[in-house]
Amino acid sequence: xxxxxxxxxxxxxxxxxITIIVFAFSFYLFFAGHNAPGGGFIGGLMTASAxxxxxxxxDRKKMNKAIPIDFTVVIGIGLLFxxxxxxxxxxxxxxxxxHFFDYFHFPFFGEVELTTALTFDLGVYLVVVGAxxxxxxxxxxxxx
Amino acid sequence: MNNLIILPxxxxxxxxxxxxxxSKKHKLQRVISGVASILMLILTxxxxxxxxxxxxxxxxxxxxxxxxxxxxxxxxFATLMLLLTAIISTACLFFAFKTITPKxxxxxxxxxxxxxxVGVNGAFLTGDIFNLFVFFEVLLLSSYGLIVHGGTKYQLRxxxxxxxxxxxxxxxxxxxxxxxxxxxxxxxxxxxxxRVAEMEQTGVINIIAMMLFIVxxxxxxxxxxxxxxxxxxxxxxxxxxxxFGGLLTKVGIYAIIRVFTxxxxxxxxxxxxxxxxxxxxxxxxxxxxxxxxxFDFKRILSYHIIxxxxxxxxxxxxxxxxxxxxxxxYIAHHMVVKTALFLFEGAAKRVTGLSDLRQMGGLLKTxxxxxxxxxxxxxxxxxxxxxxxxxxxxxxxxxxxQEEQYILAGVALLVGLLTLFSMMKIFGFAFWxxxxxxxxxxxxxxxxxxxxxxxxxxxxxxxxxxxxxVFQYSLQVAEQIMDPQIYIDSVLxx
Numbered sequence: 001x002x003x004x005x006x007x008x009x010x011x012x013x014x015x016x017x018i019t020i021i022v023f024a025f026s027f028y029l030f031f032a033g034h035n036a037p038g039g040g041f042i043g044g045l046m047t048a049s050a051x052x053x054x055x056x057x058x059d060r061k062k063m064n065k066a067i068p069i070d071f072t073v074v075i076g077i078g079l080l081f082x083x084x085x086x087x088x089x090x091x092x093x094x095x096x097x098x099h100f101f102d103y104f105h106f107p108f109f110g111e112v113e114l115t116t117a118l119t120f121d122l123g124v125y126l127v128v129v130g131a132x133x134x135x136x137x138x139x140x141x142x143x144x
Numbered sequence: 145m146n147n148l149i150i151l152p153x154x155x156x157x158x159x160x161x162x163x164x165x166x167s168k169k170h171k172l173q174r175v176i177s178g179v180a181s182i183l184m185l186i187l188t189x190x191x192x193x194x195x196x197x198x199x200x201x202x203x204x205x206x207x208x209x210x211x212x213x214x215x216x217x218x219x220x221f222a223t224l225m226l227l228l229t230a231i232i233s234t235a236c237l238f239f240a241f242k243t244i245t246p247k248x249x250x251x252x253x254x255x256x257x258x259x260x261x262v263g264v265n266g267a268f269l270t271g272d273i274f275n276l277f278v279f280f281e282v283l284l285l286s287s288y289g290l291i292v293h294g295g296t297k298y299q300l301r302x303x304x305x306x307x308x309x310x311x312x313x314x315x316x317x318x319x320x321x322x323x324x325x326x327x328x329x330x331x332x333x334x335x336x337x338x339r340v341a342e343m344e345q346t347g348v349i350n351i352i353a354m355m356l357f358i359v360x361x362x363x364x365x366x367x368x369x370x371x372x373x374x375x376x377x378x379x380x381x382x383x384x385x386x387x388f389g390g391l392l393t394k395v396g397i398y399a400i401i402r403v404f405t406x407x408x409x410x411x412x413x414x415x416x417x418x419x420x421x422x423x424x425x426x427x428x429x430x431x432x433x434x435x436x437x438x439f440d441f442k443r444i445l446s447y448h449i450i451x452x453x454x455x456x457x458x459x460x461x462x463x464x465x466x467x468x469x470x471x472x473x474y475i476a477h478h479m480v481v482k483t484a485l486f487l488f489e490g491a492a493k494r495v496t497g498l499s500d501l502r503q504m505g506g507l508l509k510t511x512x513x514x515x516x517x518x519x520x521x522x523x524x525x526x527x528x529x530x531x532x533x534x535x536x537x538x539x540x541x542x543x544x545x546q547e548e549q550y551i552l553a554g555v556a557l558l559v560g561l562l563t564l565f566s567m568m569k570i571f572g573f574a575f576w577x578x579x580x581x582x583x584x585x586x587x588x589x590x591x592x593x594x595x596x597x598x599x600x601x602x603x604x605x606x607x608x609x610x611x612x613x614v615f616q617y618s619l620q621v622a623e624q625i626m627d628p629q630i631y632i633d634s635v636l637x638x
Contacts, residue, residue, distance in 0.1 A: 072252075076164030083154055083161065096150040098207040 008057070015057035022050035033121055035113075040121035044128025051133060060140070071133040078126025085120040146203045148194070149218040151187055152226050152265040156180070160258035170249040174241055177254040181234040184261070188230040192223040196617075200624075200634040202271070210271075210635050211332035217271035217635060220621045221472065225268045225398055228476055231603070232390045232483040233261055238596035239487050240383035243494070248294055256293070260286035260387070267395050271635055273324065274331045276399065277317050280363070284310050287392060290384050291376060299379035306376040313362040320355035327352065334635035337407045337628050345410035353408040353415055357400065364396025365450050366457060367426035374434065374446040382490020385442065389449050390483030394475055397456050401471065404460060405625045412463055417549075421461035425555045428454030432562040441489045441499040441574060444566055445482070448525065451559055452478050458556060459540045462547050469622035470539030473615055477532040477607055481525050484600035488518045491593040492574060496581045501570060506579030510586035513594055515575040517601050522571060524604045526564035532607035535615065 026046035033039025055063050089098040101115035159180040166172050195201055195218050203216040218226075237257065244253055263283025270276050288310075291303040325331055327348055328339040340349055362369040373393070377385050400420075408415055431451030435444045456478070459471025489499060491514055496504050508515040524531030537560060544553030579586065607614055624630055 072167065073165050076161045079161035079164070080158065083157055086150075086154065090147045090150070093147075095204055095207045096147055096154070097205050 012057045015053050019050050019054055022046060022053070026050060030121065030125055031118075034115055034117055040124030041128050043121075044125040045132060047125070048129050048132035048136075051129075052136060055137075055140075060137075071130045071137065074126050074130030075134070076130075078123045078128075078130060080123070081126060082120050082123030085116055085123065088116065088119075146201060148191065149201050149203050149216050149269060150205070152184070152191065153216075153262055153269060155184060155187065156258040156261040156265065160255050160262065163255040163258060164252065167252055167255065168250055170246045173249060173254045177237060177258065178241070180258070181230070181237050185230045185234050188223070188227040191218060192220075192227045195220055195223045196620075200631065202634055210637075211330050211335035214275050215271040215332060215334075215635055216269045217334075217631065218269055219624055219631060219634075221398075221402070221625050222268045224472070224476065224617075224621060225394070226265055228394075228479045229261065229264055229268070229391060232479055232600070233257075233387060235483060235487065235596045235600050236383050236387040236390075239386065239490065239593065240381075242593050242596075243381060243383055243490055251293065252289070253293060256286045256289040257387075260290065262286075264391060264395055268398060271333050272331050273321055273333050273336065276333075277314070277321060280317065280395070280399075281314060283392070283395065284314065287388065291380050291388070293380060293384065296379065302376045302379050305372055309362060309372045313359050316355065317359040320352055320359060323348075323355070324352045332635065333402075333406055334628075334632040337632055338636070340407055341410065345408060345415075349408070350411060350414065353404070354419065356403055356408075357415075357419065360396045360400045360403070361423065362396070364393045364400060364457075365427075365453055366396075366423050367430055367454075370427065370431065370450045370453075373450060374443055377446045377449070378440075378442050382486055382493065385446075386483045386486030386490070389445065389486045390479045393449055393453055394456075394479055397453060397475065400457065401460050401468075401625070405468070406628045406631055409626075409628065416461050416463045420457055421549065421552055424454045424458035424461050425552050426454075427451065427457065428559040429555055432559045432566070435566045436562055436569075438566075439501050439573075441492065441501055441504070441570060442486075443499075444501075444570060445485050445489060448485075448563065448566070449482060451563065452482065452525075454559070455537065455540055455556065458544070458552060461552070462540070462543045462549055463626075464543050464547060465619065465622045465626055466539050466546070467543035468626060469615065469618040470536060470543060472621050473532075473536040473618040474540060476614070476618070477524070477536040477604065480600050480603050480607070481521055481533065484521045484597050484604070485518070485525065487593075487597045487600075488514065488521065491590045491597070492518075494590055494593060495585055495588050496574075497585070501573035504574040504580055505577040506575070506581070508575040509579060510581070511590060514590060515571075517594060517598065518575065519571060521601055521604060522567035523564070524608070526567050527560045528564070530605075530608045532604045532611070532614075535608060535611035539615065 026043050029038040029046055030040060030043030033043065086097040090096055099115060099117045101113055103111055103113050105111050159176065162176060163173055201218045204210055205214045205216060260283055263279050263286060266279030267276055267283060270279055288303065288307055291306055292299050324336065328336050330336055330339060343349065365373040377388055404415065428451045431447050431454060435447035435451065438444045438447060455474050456471045459467040459474060492507060493499055495507065495511060498504065520531065524533040527533040527537045541553050541556050544556060
């Protein structure tokens with residue numbers, strides 16, 4: 001059996017494993033935000049890089065099939081999340097973007113601080129993932 | 145309800161985000177953006193009325209009290225600008241429906257359009273100087289997208305310069321803000337104003353004031369920093385050029401007026417009567433000379449933006465309530481008229497396919513509506529009564545004579561004359577004379593294109609005939625912005 005790209009197997013196997021670690025770390029960073037270093041922006045960048053290594057290992061066609069998402073749409077959804085957080089506080093008659101937080105006790109996780117800023121951060125996260133991926137993919141697809 | 149004043153910012157923001165999601169469906173995009181712009185118009189009218197009746201509305205975003213958090217301040221000047229923005233953006237949008245091809249629409253035209261409005265409305269409303277910078281950036285980033293939209297060779301070349309000059313001035317803007325922060329220790333404009341009043345405006349404060357003036361002067365195309373404007377506005381299609389011509393430079397002028405009435409008003413002899421007045425005089429004169437020397441429809445209009453901006457700044461330079469009221473009236477008049485003129489250029493180009501005046505002619509015979517509507521708008525721009533141009537120039541020049549600024553007032557009068565000359569040049573070349581376009585072109589029906597522009601023409605007529613109430617309103621706006629204490633009290637609630 002002839003394989004025109006003999007190196008791919010190594011990188012593909014490794015990347016499957018590495019991506020999971022990078023993803024996990026990006027989620028950790030995302031949730032660490034607000035009070036510690038991290039947050040939507042850096043988490044989003046890390047996620048984008050995790051997706052990107054998959055794009056490196058496999059080719060674009062395969063990846064587009066695996067992740068059939070238009071990343072520009074992700075930007076739009078992220079923006080709506082971010083502005084939605086602001087509007088939610090308006091509905092309760094607080095000024096725009098007022099944030100709330102409280103401590104909750106969950107089994108297994110213990111005491112967790114939940115904030116409405118998290119949904120705002122989720123918006124930022126989506127915008128960053130969407131923007132970073134669409135920029136890279138547009139540039140990468142430029143020569144086609 | 146204080147949250148009301150965030151709506152002019154977040155409403156276009158939401159619409160922009162939705163338009164990104166539906167970027168491939170151009171019919172749906174048109175419906176969404178069309179309906180949204182009408183809603184914006186209603187909202188801004190409502191806001192203007194509320195603020196006129198009840199006074200300044202302040203919103204402390206995120207519930208952080210001023211001066212620590214970011215405040216949004218809707219005073220009469222800001223709401224007037226919001227209203228004007230909504231009017232001309234609606235007109236341009238409906239014109240764009242008829243002129244922008246679906247191919248271009250798919251490349252996020254409407255999304256950029258709405259994010260531009262986010263930036264513009266935010267710049268008008270914000271009460272925090274760093275936030276002003278942020279909204280300027282939002283506005284500029286969208287304008288970069290719009291100015292290269294379509295990506296013709298000319299657009300790419302000229303917008304590169306546009307981007308470079310704006311990036312440079314934005315950097316300068318941040319430097320100026322951080323310097324101001326290091327001196328005053330605050331970013332809230334009302335608080336800065338208070339601190340500057342305590343420190344007295346000398347030395348370093350004056351330098352910061354001039355840096356900010358340079359930044360805004362570049363964005364507003366004032367002498368000697370207007371060189372980027374005529375060429376970069378020549379590239380994009382008429383709907384975008386009209387929006388930019390009517391709106392973007394005025395954001396710079398708004399910022400100049402805001403900063404030099406609210407913060408740096410202590411050294412009027414130096415900053416207003418000298419620097420701003422000189423800049424205004426040269427801007428007017430050189431802008432109109434540029435227009436006179438050109439033989440291209442769009443370029444003439446672009447140079448006229450420069451000379452007209454001079455009048456507004458001249459009103460600020462004279463710095464009496466009458467002059468500032470004149471400047472505000474002038475902004476209103478100019479935004480309406482300039483947008484209409486650019487859109488007429490687009491309509492004329494639809495017929496003839498060119499914008500070089502020497503190859504045009506005889507449009508009056510084949511397209512009389514276009515010709516006469518253009519004529520009304522053109523003489524309104526030049527300042528012939530009974531249209532709005534006359535009544536907005538009159539108080540500025542009158543104030544110039546009252547304050548014994550004879551040279552400046554004389555220049556303004558001369559510029560009016562030259563404006564008339566160059567407008568009549570357009571009319572004489574493009575509309576009068578022998579028909580130079582083919583019979584086929586003569587049959588092109590452009591009624592539909594004129595529909596979104598006609599309300600603007602009507603508005604300049606109304607502003608002219610109802611000059612008394614409009615002027616009274618401008619005078620109230622001027623009195624409000626020339627008494628910074630009103631602004632400071634409503635922000636800091638002392």
